[in-house]
Amino acid sequence: MALPSYASPVQKTYYYFYLFFCGVVFFFLVAPLIAIVPISFSVSPFMVFTDGMLAWPPDPEAWSLRWYKNMIGDCSADVVSSTVPCSNKWMVGTLNSFFIGIVATVIATSLGTLAALGLSRPHMPFKGIIMAILISPMIVPLIITAAGMFFFYARINLVYTFTGVILAHVALATPFVVITVTATLVGFDMNMVKAAQSLGARPVKTFFRVIMPLILPGIISGALFAFITSFDEVVIVMFMASLDQLTIPKQMWAGIRQEISPVILCMATCLVALSIFLLTTVELLRRRSERLRGIKPR
Amino acid sequence: MPIGDMLLRSVDDSQINTVFPRTFEEYNKWNRDVEELPPEEVYRTLFEELATGEKIQIGRALTRMNYSKSGWKSLIKKTSREIKKMTKKGIVPESYKETLIEINNDWGDPTFWYSMAQMVNKQTPIYYWNAIDRTYDQNQNVIMQDEKRRIYVQTWFKTLKVSVYVTFFCLVLGFPVAHLLANLPLRYSNLLMIFVLLPFWTSLLVRTTAWIVMLQQKGVINGVLVWLGILSDDGRLQMVYNETGTLIAMTQILLPFMILPLYSVMKVIPKSHMRAAQNLGAKPAMAFWRVYLPQTIPGMSAGGLLVFVLAIGYFITPELVGGKDGKLIGSWIAFHLKTTLNWGLCAALGAILLAVMLVFYWLYNKIVGIDNIKLG
Numbered sequence: 001m002a003l004p005s006y007a008s009p010v011q012k013t014y015y016y017f018y019l020f021f022c023g024v025v026f027f028f029l030v031a032p033l034i035a036i037v038p039i040s041f042s043v044s045p046f047m048v049f050t051d052g053m054l055a056w057p058p059d060p061e062a063w064s065l066r067w068y069k070n071m072i073g074d075c076s077a078d079v080v081s082s083t084v085p086c087s088n089k090w091m092v093g094t095l096n097s098f099f100i101g102i103v104a105t106v107i108a109t110s111l112g113t114l115a116a117l118g119l120s121r122p123h124m125p126f127k128g129i130i131m132a133i134l135i136s137p138m139i140v141p142l143i144i145t146a147a148g149m150f151f152f153y154a155r156i157n158l159v160y161t162f163t164g165v166i167l168a169h170v171a172l173a174t175p176f177v178v179i180t181v182t183a184t185l186v187g188f189d190m191n192m193v194k195a196a197q198s199l200g201a202r203p204v205k206t207f208f209r210v211i212m213p214l215i216l217p218g219i220i221s222g223a224l225f226a227f228i229t230s231f232d233e234v235v236i237v238m239f240m241a242s243l244d245q246l247t248i249p250k251q252m253w254a255g256i257r258q259e260i261s262p263v264i265l266c267m268a269t270c271l272v273a274l275s276i277f278l279l280t281t282v283e284l285l286r287r288r289s290e291r292l293r294g295i296k297p298r
Numbered sequence: 299m300p301i302g303d304m305l306l307r308s309v310d311d312s313q314i315n316t317v318f319p320r321t322f323e324e325y326n327k328w329n330r331d332v333e334e335l336p337p338e339e340v341y342r343t344l345f346e347e348l349a350t351g352e353k354i355q356i357g358r359a360l361t362r363m364n365y366s367k368s369g370w371k372s373l374i375k376k377t378s379r380e381i382k383k384m385t386k387k388g389i390v391p392e393s394y395k396e397t398l399i400e401i402n403n404d405w406g407d408p409t410f411w412y413s414m415a416q417m418v419n420k421q422t423p424i425y426y427w428n429a430i431d432r433t434y435d436q437n438q439n440v441i442m443q444d445e446k447r448r449i450y451v452q453t454w455f456k457t458l459k460v461s462v463y464v465t466f467f468c469l470v471l472g473f474p475v476a477h478l479l480a481n482l483p484l485r486y487s488n489l490l491m492i493f494v495l496l497p498f499w500t501s502l503l504v505r506t507t508a509w510i511v512m513l514q515q516k517g518v519i520n521g522v523l524v525w526l527g528i529l530s531d532d533g534r535l536q537m538v539y540n541e542t543g544t545l546i547a548m549t550q551i552l553l554p555f556m557i558l559p560l561y562s563v564m565k566v567i568p569k570s571h572m573r574a575a576q577n578l579g580a581k582p583a584m585a586f587w588r589v590y591l592p593q594t595i596p597g598m599s600a601g602g603l604l605v606f607v608l609a610i611g612y613f614i615t616p617e618l619v620g621g622k623d624g625k626l627i628g629s630w631i632a633f634h635l636k637t638t639l640n641w642g643l644c645a646a647l648g649a650i651l652l653a654v655m656l657v658f659y660w661l662y663n664k665i666v667g668i669d670n671i672k673l674g
Contacts, residue, residue, distance in 0.1 A: 011582065022478045025471045026493045028550060032508035033500060035518050039511060048516045132663075139659055141611020143628040144648045147635055151645065232501045234614060239635060252503045256510070256618055265511070268504040275499040279492070 033272055040067060040265035047262055067262040090267060093251040097231055100162065100247060104169035104230040109223040111170070112177025117211070119178070120185040131178075138175045142235040145172070150239045160242040168236045173226035180225060184218025184289060217289035221282045228278060338393065377401050425646035450630070450647070457626045460544060460616070461609040467549040468556040468605045469598060476560035476597070481569070498554035506615050509547040513538040513619075539621030547619045552608055556601035563597030603662045607655060627651060 003015050043064045044050045053062045069076070073088035115134060119127060137145055149168050150159060158164030192214070196206040212219070234249035241250060248267060255264045380401045429450055475494070479487045497505060512518045515534045523529040537543055567590065575585035613628030620626070627647060634644035 014582075018474055018478075022475050025475045025553075026490065028471070029497050029553060030493050032505060032512050032550065033497065036504075036508045036511055046516070047511050047514075049518065049521060139607065139662075140655060141608075141613075141628065141651060143611055143613045143631050144652050144655075147631055147644060147648045150635060151641065228499065232503075234503055235632075238632075249501065249503050252507070253614075253618075256503070256507055264507055268501075268507055271501045271504050272496075275501070276496065279495055279499045 036265045037269050037272070040262055040269045041065065042067075042262060045262065047265060067266045070263050071266045089246060089251055090248075090263065093246045093248045096245060097247040097249075100166055100169060100245070101227050101231040104166050104173055105223050105227040107166070108170045108173035108226040108230075109177050109219060112174045112222060112226070113181050113215075113219055115174070116178045116181035116185060117207075120182055120188075122190075134178050135175045137172050142172075146235045146239050149236065153240060159240055160245070162245055165237060165241050165245050168240055169230040169233060172233065172236070173229045176225035176229060177219070177222035180222035181215060181218045184215045188214060217285040221285050224278050224282055228275070373402055425642040426650070428643050429646045429650055450627075453625065453627050453630060457610055457628075460541070460548070460626060461606050463545055464548045464552060464609045465556075465602050465606045467545070468553050469602060471549065472553055472556035472560055472601065473594075473598075476557045476564055479557070479561050480564035480567075494554050494557050497550065498558075502551065502614055505551050506547060506618050509543065509550070509615075509619060510538055513543050513546065538619055539624070541620065541624055544616045544620040544624045544626075547615050548609060548612060551615060552605045555604045555608060559600040559604065560594065560597040563594055563600070567593050600662070603658055607658050607662070610654065610658075611651060 003012060007015070038053065039047055039049060041063050042048075042050060042053060043062055043066065050062055053059070070086050071090045073086075073091050075086040115130075118124060119131060119134075124130075146168075149171070153159045153164045153168070158167065188211075192210055193206055196210045197203075201209065232249060233247075234253055237245065237247050237250045238253065241247065248271070252264055252267060255261060384397075479490055479494070482490070510517075514520075515536065515538075517538070519537065520529065520534045524531055524534065529535065537546070571589050571593070572585055575589040576582065580588065611628055612626060613632060616624050616626045617629045617632070620629075628651075631644050631647050631651070634640045634647070
C-alpha cells in the first residue's frame, strides 16, 4: 500500500514514521534470536561479544567451536574451562527430549484427531463444553496445570517417571492437535464419507483411505505443534521429572540459573534452527492444504 | 481432574487430624471462658499420642502446625524427646498437665493452645487467608499478617501491574505491525510474517536466554549504546534482573499472540472503507479513528485478553530475568511447591489465580468465542 502521489508532506512524514516504527518492532522481535548465534561461536566463557569478535579484519582466534564440542560431550583439554562444567548432560537431555516429545506427539495426535473428528459431527451433544474442557490446558496458566498435575500424579505415584511426564505432555499438546484438525475439517465434504460407506467401506477403512489422506496436512501440522509444545516444555518437567528425565529445557533452566555458560547459547542456536525447520514445514503444509481445498491465494 | 484435586488440597487439613484425633476431640470440650488452660484430659491424650504416634506423620503435622504459629515445631520436638525418655524408663506421670509444663514452659502459654483451634477442622480456609496476607488471631478473627510477612498482596498487585503493562505495550507495538502485514501485498506480508512466527515457534527458554544476553551490563544493547557514545563505559544501564528486564522480555515473548489475532481481524476489513470515509470528507486521522479502529476492536480484545491471561500466569521469564524483586505470583507457587512444600498455600494461590483466569476466560468467550483461536 504505497502512498498516493498526491499525498501531503504531513502524510508522507506519518507514513515514513509508520514504516520506521514497524521496522523497529520487527527488529525487536528477531534481534535477540539472531544475536545469540555469533556469541555461541565465541572462545570466551562469558556470553558477550568479545573485542576480538568485533575486530576488523576478523580475528580467527576469537572464534571457536569449543562450546559445541562441550555440548556434545567432548571434554578434551581445549574444550574444558574452569567455569564451565563439561558432561554428557546435554546429549542425555537431547535424547530424553526427543523420546518424550515423540511418544507424547504420537499419543496426542491420535487422541486429538479422534476428538476433532467427533467434535465436528453436526449432531454432537455438549460440543461447546467438551471443546472448552479440551482447550483449557492451553488457556490455564502452565504453573496451575503443573501444580494440579503434580498433586494428582503424586497420589497415583506417577511423579518422577517417564510415564508421568509423557502423560502430562499429552494433556498439554492435545488441544493444539484438536484445533488444527478441526480447522482442516471445516472444508471437509462429509458426503465423501457417505460415498465411501455406500461403496462398502467399513468405518475404519473409510477413515484410513478417505478421511485421513484429505486431512493429513492438518494432522501433521497439529503433530508438529504438539511436538514443539512437549519439546519446549519446562514448567511441568521441572516439577514432575527427576534427574533421570532430564530434558533440554530442564538442562537449560539449570544452566541459566547456575552456570551462565555459552553452551546454553549453542543449544539455543540449534533450537532456533529446529524452529526454522518446523516453521517452514508448517507453512508448506498450509499452502498444500489450501491448494487441495481449492482456496487460491489472493 | 488434577485441578479438582488441587482445589481440594487448598482446603484440606485432614493429615493433622489423623495424627492427633483424640487430642482434638478432647480439645473441643475445652471451655475457654471458664479455664485459662485446657483440661488435664487434653494434656493426657496429647502425651499419649506423641508417645505412640509415627514419627514421619508427626513430622508432617508439625510443619502444618508451624504455619499457624511458629514455635510449635521446636516445642513438640523437645517434648516428644522427653516423652520417649520417660516411656523408656516406664514412668507414668501423675499429672500430665504439670509434667508437660515442667518439660517446657510453653505448654502453659495459652496462645499456643488458641492457635490449635485452627487445626481442629478437617477443612480450613486458612491457606486462602494466608494467600492474601491474612491470618487468624487467638479468637479466630481474621487479621493482617505481621508487617514483615506481608508479601502476597504486594505480589498480586505487581503481577497485575506487569500484566497490564505488557498487554499495553504489546497493543502499541503490535497494532501498526498487524496493520502493515494486513495491507501489504501477500508476497511481502508472507515474508514479513516469518519475523512474527519465528519467535512464536522458538523455545521460550531460548528467547529468555537471548534477552539476558542482550540486556546484561556487558550485553549487546549496552555495548551498542557505549559504542555510539550515548553512555559512558561505567554508566552502563542495569536492565536485567529487575522489572524493566521482565517487561521488555515478556513484551517480546507475548507480542506474536497480539499480532496474530489482530492480523486475522484486519485482513478482512475492506480497504474501501477508509477511502469511502475520506471521500465523504473525513481527514485521514478522523477516518481512522471513526471507521477503521472500531472495526478492529474484536481483534484488539482477543489479542489483549490472550496476552493478559498468558502474562498473569507467567513464571519462567520473570523468574529468570526478574531477579530478586521481579518475582510474580507464579514464582511463589513454584517456590511453595518445590522448596517449602507448603502445598496447601501453593494450592490456594493457584486456586485464586485460576479464579481470576476463569473470569477473563469467560469474558474472552463472550467477546470472541473460544473457537476463534487461531494458530500460525
